[in-house]
Amino acid sequence: MNRKQKKVKSYRQPLSESRRGFLGTTRNIGLAILGGLAWSAYVDEAKANRLLLRPPGALGENDFLKTCIKCGLCVAACRNRDGNIIYDEKGKRIGTKEPTLRLAKPGDNKPLGTPFFIARENPCFMCDDIPCVPACPSGALDLNSLINKKTKKLDINRAKMGLAVVHKESCIAYWGLQCDACYRACPLLGKALTIDMQMNKRTGKHAFLLPVVHSDICTGCGLCEKACVVEKAAIFVLPREYAMGEVGTHYVKGWDSNDQQRVGGAKSIHTIDERSKQKAVDKLNNLGGLLDE
Amino acid sequence: MSSVKYLILRRVVQISILLLYFAGNYYGWKILVGNLSTSVVFGKIPLSDPYAVLQMFVAGAVISSNILIGAVIIFLFYGILGGRAFCSWVCPVNIITDAANWTRRKFGFDMVAKKQPSSRNLRYWVLLISLIISFFLAIPAFEFISPISMVHRGLIFGMGFGWAAVVILYLFDLFVLKNGWCGHICPLGGFYSIIGKFRLLKVKHDSEACTGCMECKIVCPEVQVLHMIDKVSIPVTSGECTNCGRCIDVCKDNALGFFLKVENNNKKGEINNE
CATH class of the missing domain: 3.30.70.20 (Alpha-Beta Plaits)
Structure with missing residues (x-):
């Protein structure tokens, strides 16, 4: 009985001001870490799906994901492009066909709000004027990458979607x-x-x-x-x-003089140590008394 | 009828903006194309969400001049004029959370769950954390989870499972936390609270006329900003006020009203002279 009373009393003792402040701050920091980690984990997973096709001129996926502001201007431009609009007999606009580009929505399992297309359903028709790319305000679709260096004009054939x-x-x-x-x-x-x-x-x-x-x-x-x-x-x-492999730098086409230049400055390295005294063939034939019974 | 004047006006503005965006995509209208992240007005003037651009900057993206100009325009508009007016006059989530609040009041849920277990400063923490995550993951962190853009994009470009975000927001505000999303968590609201601190458009209060009925405090989604009611005749200075005008609507004593700071200096002088 006595012990129990004591316990209750100590529990009910008011916290000191500094202790209260310390606990409060600790709680806030703990909650911030909890929220921050859960949030990071979600975002990291959400951006991981890379099996999707981006509009022409898109930056590499990492740069694209941080630069795209998810405004959908490319999608609107794709929907309202020439040839996608349906007119009635009198030449009045009555609607559009489904555009190639779409914005990832919840349920698509793609990085939310970013533009992509599904080729089997709606491929890119490679419009000459490329309406989607100039519409991009953020530079996530890079206009310069589609400019033909000779003619200085937009060239959809340079796209690498x-x-x-x-x-x-x-x-x-x-x-x-x-x-x-x-x-x-x-x-x-x-x-x-x-x-x-x-x-x-x-x-x-x-x-x-x-x-x-x-x-x-x-x-x-x-x-x-x-x-x-x-x-x-x-x-x-x-x-x-x-879809592509990569050779790396350690194979050189010996029959290609341009490729040969990559190893133009290379020097052969000769290492001289104890083992160099013997010729390689002798070294191999020398079984070090292994067969001597 | 005057008790819903600003409410109706806000709904008209919110829905008109949504319709213009929708028509921009579906009918090719050039008035307003894009969405709340970035849009183009009349095919010329760019508008960008300054908070999204800030995240992009922290994530290490190259910010194009178009986006930067758009962000500056919006920043100046809300920073100088409207404050958090974005939240109550433009944001589509406002309609959802207002509906949750209305349900709370109408059915008396406020009575069963009075305790508000969270601080309204939470939004500034979320704002800070979003920038830290943006930096470390090199990606605009809030833009990937933002229910605001999810709902808004959904209405313009196709909803998918975005309706779930609508239901979640509604139920959260209704049963978990009163004014939970807009008043506690949303970092965009926090962002506009900070930049709207020195806005010109404010709600003024006349404590002489006030009868202390506290109707305004019942409807206000950021009730802490109305601390002066029935006490002193000062304007609402907190950046957390969304300029929604509901308090003005419900005030039967003409003790509340909008005013622009520029005209205020004279008026305030007049009152002092009297």
């Missing part, structure tokens, strides 16, 4: 059927997408007409993906960072 990739097992051209839908749909046909003719050994008298994508020309517009006749497109556009 992605890269088309062929999955040959689901491409019926690889079966030997005659299909060149993707090739015909390509705005840069013959350059970005070519047909490689090979003999069909199965029949012995027919040709395979195989689509081949050239990554230095392909803009990633996705018209090929849209045109592909199989159920799930056998040719599809991926962000370039996913």
